[in-house]
Amino acid sequence: MTTVLNGIKEKLGNNTEVVYEQAINFTNDTLLVYQNLKNQYHYEGKAGFKAEYFDNVDLSGNPAAARIEPEINNFWQEGEAVLKNIKANHFSARYTTNFTADNDGSITFELSADDGYRFLIDGKEVINAWKKTDGEKKHFN
Structure with a gap:
């Protein structure tokens, strides 16, 4: 195992000076810690999400x-x-669930989609990215 810095030095050889200045430390406490929250999502007495798939891109009709x-x-x-x-082309999906937290605290929901999404909490729209997003991620606290 080698570090990125040592790999660069090895590749460039002894005749090249590599100047290194540490910019950020990824081992601090600002990293997200992912928790398994599956047991906190339920819909009509069943674990998980109600998933509805539409054969159009705007969730219209049944x-x-x-x-x-x-x-x-x-x-x-x-x-x-x-x-x-x-098929995964020109369709839309709606996912509905109830989230019941096991304890008090803050939570971050991470969303990602290639062709858009909306995110509602208690019926209130908190994110509207209903357009092509090229994998953009939005975080909501």
């Missing part, structure tokens, strides 16, 4: 399919089957 999903962590490739006759 969903083409619906089910309970234990978590939301999808990485579909363009055109890949999502479920039933819905």
Whole structure:
């Protein structure tokens, strides 16, 4: 194992001076600590999220399919089957759940999507990025 600095020095050789100045320390206490919160999400008495899939991009009409999903962590490739006759191309999905915290404190929800999303808490829209986002992530405390 080698550090990035030592790797650069090795690659450049002894005839090159490498000037290094530490800018940030990633081992401090500002890193996010991810916790498993699966047991705190439920919908109508079932663990997880109500997932509704639409065969259009604006959540209109009745969903083409619906089910309970234990978590939301999808990485579909363009055109890949999502479920039933819905492909990962020109579709939309709505996920609904109730979150009941085990204890008091702050929480950060991290959202990421390639073609947009909205995030509502208690029916109030707190993030509206309903356009192509190229994987942009938004954090809400």
